[in-house]
Amino acid sequence: MNFLLHHMFLLGFSDNIEDMDSWVFMGLLFLLGCWCCCFFFNNNKKVEKKFHGIIPKGSLGWPLLGETLEFIASGYTSQPVAFMDKRKTLYGEVFKTHILGTPIIVSTDPEVNKVVLQNHGNVFIPAYPKSIRILLGEFSILQMNGNLQKKLHALVGGFLRSPQFKSRITKDIENSVKPTLSTWQDMDLILVQEETKKITFPILVKVLMSIGPGQDLDFLKKEFEEFIKGLICLPIKFPGTRLYKSLKAKGKLLKVVKKIVEERKIAMERSDEKGNIEDVVDLLLREYGEANEMQSLPLDFISDNIIEMMIPGEETVPTAMTLAVKFLSDCPVALKQMTEENMELKRQKTESREDYNWTDYMSLRFTQNVISETLRMANIINAVWRKAIKDVEIKGKLIPQGWCVLASFTSVHMDKENYDNPYQFDPWRWEKTGGASVNNCTFTPFGGGQRLCPGLDLSRLEISIFLHHLVTTYQWTAEKDEIVYFPTVKMRRKLPTRVKATQTQPPP
Numbered sequence: 001m002n003f004l005l006h007h008m009f010l011l012g013f014s015d016n017i018e019d020m021d022s023w024v025f026m027g028l029l030f031l032l033g034c035w036c037c038c039f040f041f042n043n044n045k046k047v048e049k050k051f052h053g054i055i056p057k058g059s060l061g062w063p064l065l066g067e068t069l070e071f072i073a074s075g076y077t078s079q080p081v082a083f084m085d086k087r088k089t090l091y092g093e094v095f096k097t098h099i100l101g102t103p104i105i106v107s108t109d110p111e112v113n114k115v116v117l118q119n120h121g122n123v124f125i126p127a128y129p130k131s132i133r134i135l136l137g138e139f140s141i142l143q144m145n146g147n148l149q150k151k152l153h154a155l156v157g158g159f160l161r162s163p164q165f166k167s168r169i170t171k172d173i174e175n176s177v178k179p180t181l182s183t184w185q186d187m188d189l190i191l192v193q194e195e196t197k198k199i200t201f202p203i204l205v206k207v208l209m210s211i212g213p214g215q216d217l218d219f220l221k222k223e224f225e226e227f228i229k230g231l232i233c234l235p236i237k238f239p240g241t242r243l244y245k246s247l248k249a250k251g252k253l254l255k256v257v258k259k260i261v262e263e264r265k266i267a268m269e270r271s272d273e274k275g276n277i278e279d280v281v282d283l284l285l286r287e288y289g290e291a292n293e294m295q296s297l298p299l300d301f302i303s304d305n306i307i308e309m310m311i312p313g314e315e316t317v318p319t320a321m322t323l324a325v326k327f328l329s330d331c332p333v334a335l336k337q338m339t340e341e342n343m344e345l346k347r348q349k350t351e352s353r354e355d356y357n358w359t360d361y362m363s364l365r366f367t368q369n370v371i372s373e374t375l376r377m378a379n380i381i382n383a384v385w386r387k388a389i390k391d392v393e394i395k396g397k398l399i400p401q402g403w404c405v406l407a408s409f410t411s412v413h414m415d416k417e418n419y420d421n422p423y424q425f426d427p428w429r430w431e432k433t434g435g436a437s438v439n440n441c442t443f444t445p446f447g448g449g450q451r452l453c454p455g456l457d458l459s460r461l462e463i464s465i466f467l468h469h470l471v472t473t474y475q476w477t478a479e480k481d482e483i484v485y486f487p488t489v490k491m492r493r494k495l496p497t498r499v500k501a502t503q504t505q506p507p508p
């Protein structure tokens with residue numbers, strides 16, 4: 001309640017209803033609301049005439065505010081889909097609402113979500129809040145549409161999924177996981193949510209531009225943290241504002257990344273040999289940098305994209321690792337089974353004195369099911385936002401041109417129609433279905449269709465290696481903590497945990 005009052009205050013409402021100004025303000029809002037309703041009603045009628053489908057039912061809530069407060073409030077509870085569930089019961093699986101300043105059609109229907117993600121005919125474009133659009137810049141893959149997006153997506157996805165890349169990156173991941181984990185036992189209490197970032201950021205920077213530990217990495221980490229603070233903020237840009245500071249940090253990042261790209265381009269031009277593609281900079285330079293003048297794109301395009309790829313890669317993997325630790329701490333039976341499976345692999349590897357291959361980690365069936373279940377329940381990317389550039393009809397529902405659509409993944413993942421006891425952490429459920437598949441439209445932690453996450457395999461590999469070394473070398477006790485779902489998924493107290501080395505090591 002305090003939270004709601006705080007927001008009402010921020011949005012300009014007075015809590016003294018005797019105050020005359022407030023009444024005038026509320027009156028104006030009411031008139032504006034009536035006008036908005038008439039506008040949408042008339043507009044909707046015109047569109048409906050052309051199509052057989054109907055605009056989904058729903059309420060646009062209060063003038064200006066819409067239903068934003070209720071939407072945000074449900075993100076702070078342990079039932080983040082309460083907002084969606086209530087409307088689903090009232091209006092059906094696809095409904096309209098008005099949140100975060102936009103009238104929007106929400107889909108909690110896996111089949112409708114699939115059509116939105118597949119985006120045949122390119123009828124949907126990404127629709128991010130203004131602060132994100134400003135920070136991403138014009139060349140970002142996340143905002144790009146059409147052929148350039150398809151080409152870049154296929155290029156990056158193909159590289160990150162290739163067995164050669166996975167073979168190579170496995171060592172880098174181990175070299176980041178093992179030393180970081182060994183520092184945890186020396187600390188009294190660690191915050192898992194913070195500590196896991198120390199594992200994943202160096203891996204990401206390695207994947208993107210082959211930078212190892214040192215000054216450049218520290219600089220990039222510091223400025224990147226400053227940069228992403230502005231992704232969810234008011235879109236106001238003048239000295240002192242959050243957006244301004246984030247843009248400044250992006251400028252500094254760009255300078256360093258551009259220097260790296262330029263040096264690499266010069267080295268590439270000097271060398272006759274083509275060599276292996278080591279990282280995403282190499283990949284993009286080969287594709288866009290050295291083609292003939294007509295085809296080559298500015299180095300800014302490459303540098304911008306390197307920074308933009310850090311965004312989906314940076315927060316998501318550490319969050320998945322943290323929540324896996326949380327769910328396993330709360331489910332000792334799953335932890336025991338997973339530890340046994342991983343101990344067996346460790347024993348085999350110790351006996352044969354062979355290095356681990358990426359396929360070793362990925363073949364741990366139960367561990368993969370633990371990861372799938374973590375991703376289902378964590379809902380790290382809870383939904384995707386799109387905007388219809390034409391009128392679109394899906395399953396008899398009409399999405400008029402210009403409207404935003406929110407394809408909610410959380411609602412699908414937490415629906416008892418799709419998963420028995422959806423709030424229970426149950427990795428065994430995946431044994432019945434033979435594991436998670438990207439073609440399953442009721443399981444979309446990595447999205448799907450045209451923009452299916454190109455970092456999918458890399459993320460799973462990172463989480464698998466992290467879990468393997470954690471459970472086979474250490475024991476831990478996590479303090480009581482809870483998951484918060486707004487504005488992004490995280491642990492309220494960052495998951496304070498005590499870690500110590502396990503006594504029982506596999507037989508030599």
Ligand code: HEM
Nearest residue numbers: 153312313316317320380381384445446447451453455459
């Ligand atoms: C657990 C970890 C991760 C999750 C849950 C996740 C989830 C997602 C989702 C849902 C999308 C689709 C967004 C949309 O349709 O608009 C996406 C896109 C993307 N992800 Fe990931 N991601 C993860 C890790 C990574 C990593 C490690 C990388 C990079 C190395 C990465 C790079 C990307 C890129 C570049 C896109 C944009 C693709 C495009 O628009 O064509 N992600 N991710």
